[in-house]
Amino acid sequence: xxxxxxxxxxxxxxxxxxxxxxxxxxxxxxxxxxxxxxxxxxxxxxxxxxxxxxxxxxxxxxxxxxxxxxxxxxxxxxxxxxxxxxxxxxxxxxxxxxxxxxxxxxxxxxxxxxxxxxxxxxxxxxxxxxxxxxxxxxxxxxxxxxxxxxxxxxxxxxxxxxxxxxxxxxxxxxxxxxxxxxxxxxxxxxxxxxxxxxxxxxxxxxxxxxxxxxxxxxxxxxxxxxxxxxxxxxxxxxxxxxxxxxxxxxxxxxxxxxxxxxxxxxxxxxxxxxxxxxxxxxxxxxxxxxxxxxxxxxxxxxxxxxxxxxxxxxxxxxxxxxxxxxxxxxxxxxxxxxxxxxxxxxxxxxxxxxxxxxxxxxxxxxxxxxxxxxxxxxxxxxxxxxxxxxxxxxxxxxxxxxxxxxxxxxxxxxxxxxxxxxxxxxxxxxxxxxxxxxxxxxxxxxxxxxxxxxxxxxxxxxxxxxxxxxxxxxxxxxxxxxxxxxxxxxxxxxxxxxxxxxxxxxxxxxxxxxxxxxxxxxxxxxxxxxxxxxxxxxxxxxxxxxxxxxxxxxxxxxxxxxxxxxxxxxxxxxxxxxxxxxxxxxxxxxxxxxxxxxxxxxxxxxxxxxxxxxxxxxxxxxxxxxxxxxxxxxxxxxxxxxxxxxxxxxxxxxxxxxxxxxxxxxxxxxxxxxxxxxxxxxxxxxxxxxxxxxxxxxxxxxxxxxxxxxxxxxxxxxxxxxxxxxxxxxxxxxxxxxxxxxxxxxxxxxxxxxxxxxxxxxxxxxxxxxxxxxxxxxxxxxxxxxxxxxxxxxxxxxxxxxxxxxxxxxxxxxxxxxxxxxxxxxxxxxxxxxxxxxxxxxxxxxxxxxxxxxxxxxxxxxxxxxxxxxxxxxxxxxxxxxxxxxxxxxxxxxxxxxxxxxxxxxxxxxxxxxxxxxxxxxxxxxxxxxxxxxxxxxxxxxxxxxxxxxxxxxxxxxxxxxxxxxxxxxxxxxxxxxxxxxxxxxxxxxxxxxxxxxx
Numbered sequence: 001x002x003x004x005x006x007x008x009x010x011x012x013x014x015x016x017x018x019x020x021x022x023x024x025x026x027x028x029x030x031x032x033x034x035x036x037x038x039x040x041x042x043x044x045x046x047x048x049x050x051x052x053x054x055x056x057x058x059x060x061x062x063x064x065x066x067x068x069x070x071x072x073x074x075x076x077x078x079x080x081x082x083x084x085x086x087x088x089x090x091x092x093x094x095x096x097x098x099x100x101x102x103x104x105x106x107x108x109x110x111x112x113x114x115x116x117x118x119x120x121x122x123x124x125x126x127x128x129x130x131x132x133x134x135x136x137x138x139x140x141x142x143x144x145x146x147x148x149x150x151x152x153x154x155x156x157x158x159x160x161x162x163x164x165x166x167x168x169x170x171x172x173x174x175x176x177x178x179x180x181x182x183x184x185x186x187x188x189x190x191x192x193x194x195x196x197x198x199x200x201x202x203x204x205x206x207x208x209x210x211x212x213x214x215x216x217x218x219x220x221x222x223x224x225x226x227x228x229x230x231x232x233x234x235x236x237x238x239x240x241x242x243x244x245x246x247x248x249x250x251x252x253x254x255x256x257x258x259x260x261x262x263x264x265x266x267x268x269x270x271x272x273x274x275x276x277x278x279x280x281x282x283x284x285x286x287x288x289x290x291x292x293x294x295x296x297x298x299x300x301x302x303x304x305x306x307x308x309x310x311x312x313x314x315x316x317x318x319x320x321x322x323x324x325x326x327x328x329x330x331x332x333x334x335x336x337x338x339x340x341x342x343x344x345x346x347x348x349x350x351x352x353x354x355x356x357x358x359x360x361x362x363x364x365x366x367x368x369x370x371x372x373x374x375x376x377x378x379x380x381x382x383x384x385x386x387x388x389x390x391x392x393x394x395x396x397x398x399x400x401x402x403x404x405x406x407x408x409x410x411x412x413x414x415x416x417x418x419x420x421x422x423x424x425x426x427x428x429x430x431x432x433x434x435x436x437x438x439x440x441x442x443x444x445x446x447x448x449x450x451x452x453x454x455x456x457x458x459x460x461x462x463x464x465x466x467x468x469x470x471x472x473x474x475x476x477x478x479x480x481x482x483x484x485x486x487x488x489x490x491x492x493x494x495x496x497x498x499x500x501x502x503x504x505x506x507x508x509x510x511x512x513x514x515x516x517x518x519x520x521x522x523x524x525x526x527x528x529x530x531x532x533x534x535x536x537x538x539x540x541x542x543x544x545x546x547x548x549x550x551x552x553x554x555x556x557x558x559x560x561x562x563x564x565x566x567x568x569x570x571x572x573x574x575x576x577x578x579x580x581x582x583x584x585x586x587x588x589x590x591x592x593x594x595x596x597x598x599x600x601x602x603x604x605x606x607x608x609x610x611x612x613x614x615x616x617x618x619x620x621x622x623x624x625x626x627x628x629x630x631x632x633x634x635x636x637x638x639x640x641x642x643x644x645x646x647x648x649x650x651x652x653x654x655x656x657x658x659x660x661x662x663x664x665x666x667x668x669x670x671x672x673x674x675x676x677x678x679x680x681x682x683x684x685x686x687x688x689x690x691x692x693x694x695x696x697x698x699x700x701x702x703x704x705x706x707x708x709x710x711x712x713x714x715x716x717x718x719x720x721x722x723x724x725x726x727x728x729x730x731x732x733x734x735x736x737x738x739x740x741x742x743x744x745x746x747x748x749x750x751x752x753x754x755x756x757x758x759x760x761x762x763x764x765x766x767x768x769x770x771x772x773x774x775x776x777x778x779x780x781x782x783x784x785x786x787x788x789x790x791x792x793x794x795x796x797x798x799x800x801x802x803x804x805x806x807x808x809x810x811x812x813x814x815x816x817x818x819x820x821x822x823x824x825x826x827x828x829x830x831x832x833x834x835x836x837x838x839x840x841x842x843x844x845x846x847x848x849x850x851x852x853x854x855x856x857x858x859x860x861x862x863x864x865x866x867x868x869x870x871x872x873x874x875x876x877x878x879x880x881x882x883x884x885x886x887x888x889x890x891x892x893x894x895x896x897x898x899x900x901x902x903x904x905x906x907x908x909x910x911x912x913x914x915x916x917x918x919x920x921x922x923x924x925x926x927x928x929x930x931x932x933x934x935x936x937x938x939x940x941x942x943x944x945x946x947x948x949x950x951x952x953x954x955x956x957x958x959x960x961x962x963x964x965x966x967x968x969x970x971x972x973x974x975x976x977x978x979x980x981x982x983x984x985x986x987x988x989x990x991x992x993x994x995x996x997x998x999x
Contacts, residue, residue, distance in 0.1 A: 004042060004205045005049055007056055009070045011037040037072070037095065038087040040109070041079060044205045046212075048081035050450045055079060057448075060455035061463070066433070068455075076101050083201060085109050085137055092128050099132065107137040107197060112189040113177045126191070137201060138186065138194035143178040150176035151419065152426050158377040165377055214477045215445035216269030217351060220276045227268035231299075232259060234275060238302035251298060254310075258299045267329060270478055273443060274331050275303045277480065280346050286339045287488040287507065291680030292481075294329035305331065307508055308679050334680075336492055337484035338706070340439070344482060345461065347441055354447045357454045357465040359440035359472055359479060363432050367392070370424045373432075378416050384408050393951070393959060395923055398425060436464050439482040442472060451477070486709030487530040487684055494691050494702030497742050501777065502695075510690050517690045518547050521555075527720040528703050530688045531556050531681045533711050535922055535932050535943065539981055543573055543973070549682060550595065556685060557601055557678040568664060572599040585657045588612055602675035603628070606665055610640075614647030614658075628665055637666060696724040697742055697777045705739045705782070714785060715878035716919050716936065723940075727778040730880050731785065731831045733806060738794035740782040785876040786829045793822045809835055829875040830868065883938035884963070885916055888995055897965070901939035903982050908972040912984065914942050915965045915992065921958075933986075935964060943983045944968065950986050961991035 013036055043049035055078045059068040075084075076097060084102040086094060087109045099106065108129050112118060129136050144153050154172060158165050165172070186195060221227050235255060239247060247255070262268055274290070281288045282304070290305035300306050335343050347356050365373070368389055375385040391404040401421050402412040411417050436457045442465050448454050452465045465472075472479045495505050503509075520526070522545045524538040532541060532552075536559045546552040554572075563569050574580040575597040582597045584590050592608050593600060600606050607625055610616040616624065620643075627637040641662050648658040692699040700721040704714055712720075718728055729735070729743060783794040796816050806812045809832060813823060826832065866887050872879030888894055898912045906912060916935030923931040931951055933944040944966070951958050966989035973981035 002202065002205075003208060004202060005052065005207060006040055006042040007052055008040050009038070009055075009059070009068075011039065011075075012069050012071055036089060036093075037098075038089070039075075039098070040085040040087065041082040042085070042201065042205055043081075043207050044083055044201075045081055045207050048083075049207050051079050051082050053451065053453045054447075054449040056453035056466075057455070060453065063456070065456050065458045072097060081105075083107070083204065085139070086134075088125060088128070092124070094132060094134075099134075106134060107201070108132075108134040109139045109141075110136045110190060110194045111139050111141050113140070113175065114189075115174055115177075135197050136191060136194040137197045138190040139198070140181065140186075141178055142180055143173070144176075145180050147176040147179050149179075149426070152423055155374055155377040155423055155427070159373050164379045166379060209475060212451055212475055214451070214475070216478060217273065217355065217443050217445050218269075219350060220269065220272040227266075227272065228259075228263045231262070231268045231272055234272075235259065235299055235302045238304060242302055254298045255302070258297055262299065270329060270331075271299060271303065271305075273478070273480060274300075274305055274333065276350075277343065277347065277482070278303075278305055278333060281335060281343060284339075284342060285492075286336055286342065287492045288333050288335045289485070289488065289680055289684060290331055290333045291677050292330040292332045295331045295333075296676040296679060300331070305333070306680065308683055332481040332483055334483045334485035334488060336489040337486045337709070338489045340482060340484040344439075344441075347443065347480075347482070348461070351443050353454075353463050354449070355445070356441060356443045357448050357463045358457065359437035359442060360464050360466055360468050361435050361437045362468050363435045365427045365430045365432050367424070367428075369432055370427050371420075374420060374423045374427065378420060380410070380416065380420070384410065390959075393955060395929065395951075434464075434466065436462065437469060439484065440469055440472070441480045441482055442467075442477055443480065444477075485684075486706050487688060490703040490706040490709070491684070491687055491691070492702075493705050494695065494698045497698035497701050498691070498695050500742060501744055507687055510687055512686075513548060514690060514693075515547075517686065517693050518552075520693050521546055521552070521689055526689065527712060528688070528699065528710060528717055529685060529692060530710075531685045532689075534559070535711075535920055535934055536924065539943070542981055544576060549686065552686060553675065553678045553682040554596060554601055556681050557673045557675065560673045563601055563664070567660060568599050568601060572597055572601065575599065585653055586613065586651075600661070600664060602678065603673065604675050606661065609661060610644060610647075613651055613653055614644045615651065616643075616647070624665075640665075692724075696721065697726045697779050700724075700726060701740050701742055701779055704779075705784075711920060713877060713919070718781075718878050718880075719883075719936070721779060728880055729778045729780045730833065731781045731783055731829055731876065732834050733797055733812065733826065733831050734801070734834050735780055736783050736794075736831065737780075737798050738782055738784050738791050740784075741780050743778040743780045745776050781876075781880075783826070783829075783831065785878070786825055786831070787875055787877070788825045789822060789829075793818050793826075806835065825875070828871065830871065885936070886938035888915060888963075888992070889938075891995070894965070899939045900935075900937050900942045903942065903970065903984070906970045906982075908970055910970045911967060911987070912970060913965065913967050914984065915963065916942055917963055918961060931958065933958075935966075943981075944986050945971065945983050946986045950989070954989050957989055957991045962993045963991065963995070964989050965992045966990070 041052055041055070043052045055070070055074060056068070058074055058078065059070040063069045072095060079102075083105050084098070085107045086098065088094070108125070110122070110125055110129075112122065126136070128134075144150065150173070154165055154168070157171065157173070158168055161168065161171055181189075221230050239255065243251070262271065278288055278290070289307065290300055294300065295306045296308050296310050298310050301308065301310055344358075350356075371389060372385055375388075376382070387408045388404060388410070391407055392400070396404075398421055402417070405412050405417055405420070410420070436459070442448065442452075444451065448465060452467050454463050454465050456462070457464045467475075469479070491507065495507070498505055521529070521532065521541055524541040526532045526538055526541065531537070532555065537555070540555065540559050544551070544555050544558070546555045557563070558569055558572065563572075571580070575582050584593055584598045589598075589609065589612060592605055592612060596602070596605065600609060603625075607621050607628075610624055611618075611621050624637075624640050627640060644662055645655065645658040648661075649655060688699070691702075700717055703710070704717055707714060722728055735743070783789055783797070784791070793816075796818060800816045804811075804815055806815070809827075812832070812835070816823075865881055869879045869881045869884060869887060872881065873884065889897065894915055896913060897915045898906070900914070900916070903912070903914075914935060914937070916937040918933060919936045919941070920934040921931065922933075923929075929948040929951075931946040933946060935942040935944060946958065957964065966984075966986050968984035968986045968988075971983040971985050973983075
């Protein structure tokens with residue numbers, strides 16, 4: 001099929017013509033925005049394509065996201081080679097300026113949609129064309145490929161106009177004739193001259209996207225130097241820092257090999273661009289970590305793009321920057337999520353918005369968005385739609401939909417009930433809107449609009465290109481991924497807190513391979529630790545027992561659908577535990593599989609196997625990599641199966657091994673994890689685990705101040721901190737700031753000093769003293785936990801506190817001048833406890849804006865521990881008092897329930913009853929429908945396993961309950977290093993959330 005690039009425009013009526021046919025702007029205040037003129041531009045050549053991109057960019061950038069404004073003057077200034085097809089309106093008024101400017105390139109659109117009065121309108125159009133001497137072109141203004149799609153087109157039309165189908169009125173298409181027709185049908189509907197002109201235009205349009213040529217930005221190279229020369233200088237400088245005594249010979253050889261290949265393929269600018277960005281981050285003390293195929297190279301290590309020594313893991317640099325691929329390398333850089341915007345704005349400042357833009361991402365219809373848009377178009381009320389969404393679990397299929405419609409009052413046999421599921425299935429996967437990519441930047445030497453249209457993003461001060469990641473890769477443009485990672489923010493903050501009482505550490509100063517840190521991982525003490533805190537990872541850690549960096553790299557990669565679906569997890573575990581010998585399908589595969597005990601774990605290994613075992617060349621292996629990356633989108637991976645299996649059979653490999661390898665490829669395509677990415681994440685996992693083990697107070701303070709991130713809510717992080725003997729202090733207006741902070745003891749204040757003296761000393765900024773560790777540090781909770789409280793209010797409190805000491809609630813109210821509602825929120829969180837112990841009296845007085853009045857003796861709300869605990873949860877989501885489950889356990893009906901800490905004493909297969917707060921729900925796609933749930937009580941956590949039958953039987957409880965009571969059977973895994981993983985297979989359950997309200 002031949003590619004013809006073009007775009008459709010509606011012109012804004014802000015211009016009018018003078019007597020010579022030239023356009024002139026209307027007077028200010030009289031601007032009209034009705035769109036009268038409609039025109040299509042086609043790009044026959046490369047330069048015409050550039051004109052079209054520039055016109056689209058200009059129109060988009062002057063309007064908010066999703067809109068555009070095109071004026072007649074824009075056409076006259078920018079379109080000099082484009083072919084114009086004017087779409088006449090009912091008045092047949094062609095602007096003189098358009099006729100003159102596009103002379104010889106202007107056509108008149110002739111359509112025939114078999115509407116009433118079509119013959120008369122067609123004759124009028126023929127007469128007009130002869131009068132104006134304009135050639136006709138046949139067009140059907142196609143909206144669909146088949147007439148059967150008319151209902152869906154009507155729904156999309158209603159969505160476009162933000163109305164229901166009943167409200168569309170004249171905007172509704174009158175018939176279903178705007179579809180793709182055969183040549184025979186076209187010949188019967190259009191004048192021959194119009195069809196001939198259409199074919200003529202198609203022949204003139206010879207532009208192909210392969211003509212686009214990317215040019216790297218030149219700013220990164222000092223004047224007078226060549227790119228290869230400058231890159232070598234930087235690498236040699238970094239090499240001296242990495243290896244002060246000089247690199248080993250094999251490292252020096254690898255550097256030369258990489259630099260030579262980079263120079264041959266002319267990729268120096270790419271590495272220099274990444275280097276420039278990370279150097280800016282270093283200058284601003286922003287933590288970052290490079291990852292990706294090319295990131296884990298010796299060159300990137302010397303350029304400080306990554307902290308991964310590439311010789312700690314097995315990588316093949318030429319596999320990712322190779323002659324066969326002939327495309328830019330792949331380097332992603334993660335930055336602190338709270339400071340990534342600084343990096344983005346630096347790039348915009350350096351290259352300008354005309355030369356730097358974020359990649360787009362096509363957002364497609366999924367169940368919820370399809371239901372909302374189609375339901376609205378069909379006139380279904382928003383409340384009913386949301387109720388229907390609430391009825392569905394995320395694992396339900398469309399077969400469950402009719403019953404769910406019936407539950408919310410939609411008759412499945414009604415017109416709406418029949419159309420809704422059918423239309424949803426048709427629209428699923430359709431592009432819904434163009435959004436911003438998470439961080440992919442395109443940077444060019446020439447203006448971006450010579451390559452691709454650009455437009456405003458939804459966020460201020462950002463522009464995006466209209467191509468997504470796959471488009472950019474296909475056209476071999478340089479894309480720099482500037483990504484955000486919450487753990488880097490948490491690590492930077494934790495290192496800052498450590499520096500308040502101990503050494504000022506950098507990440508690279510953290511000692512490697514600490515046995516105590518790996519021991520902590522092996523017992524799954526990893527709440528809050530990057531990448532290994534999930535339920536699945538915590539279940540795997542005691543089994544896999546990672547004792548070094550490479551084993552941690554495997555740990556992070558193995559709990560993924562690729563290895564799981566490929567059946568590689570259990571063989572690796574058995575070999576790791578010594579339960580079966582390490583073998584290889586063929587001795588030739590030993591170099592590929594030796595480090596993973598003969599079992600392929602990483603994407604790189606799978607692709608390398610295709611080359612060694614099946615005889616794929618470099619280009620074929622790269623095509624296989626691309627097919628794996630897009631598996632599930634286009635299904636191209638299946639085309640490689642026969643070649644893979646036949647190639648392995650021809651080389652003496654077993655058919656079952658070839659089939660197993662192909663199944664793993666499909667798993668990697670869903671959620672593959674390359675060794676290069678896993679190694680980068682393993683490094684951050686080690687860093688975060690080291691800080692948790694050696695500086696727990698600083699660790700939890702950092703991660704709590706970086707929320708939201710990770711698997712756990714602040715409550716679970718705080719409870720875990722307490723289990724690690726961190727002293728957690730409550731929110732108090734005398735001590736708390738917006739963020740959580742460390743409070744360090746002041747050696748100048750003795751235990752005999754008064755309470756007031758201690759209060760005064762603790763108000764100082766933490767960090768004025770130095771201690772060896774944070775064992776004595778207290779973690780003071782911040783006011784950011786108070787639901788509804790603004791950061792502005794918290795900062796007003798801290799500013800006022802520097803000037804005066806609050807001695808009463810009235811004094812607090814007068815000095816801070818906060819709004820009544822904000823003071824009430826603080827009171828509800830019991831943050832006035834150092835002024836008045838009874839939170840309920842404080843809350844009552846917070847709403848009394850008059851002078852303090854004595855509390856009536858009849859007004860004495862209960863200030864019990866139980867009530868305060870639930871009050872804490874209601875206002876902050878956690879409590880430092882008794883755990884809610886401990887309170888419930890006091891009730892007679894829960895006396896028989898087993899505590900989490902007591903499960904280790906239970907026998908395999910023993911039935912138990914437990915209660916707890918739900919802290920995690922997971923239903924991985926690779927788990928064959930099984931759901932994993934985690935409950936928390938006052939002694940620890942309980943791991944639950946729910947089979948599909950239980951999920952369906954107790955659907956409401958599974959989806960909506962916050963506190964559960966359940967009966968289940970103990971499942972003990974095999975012991976590893978003296979420990980066994982304990983799960984509870986759920987048999988019955990019920991929600992007891994209501995019990996909290998009764999307590």
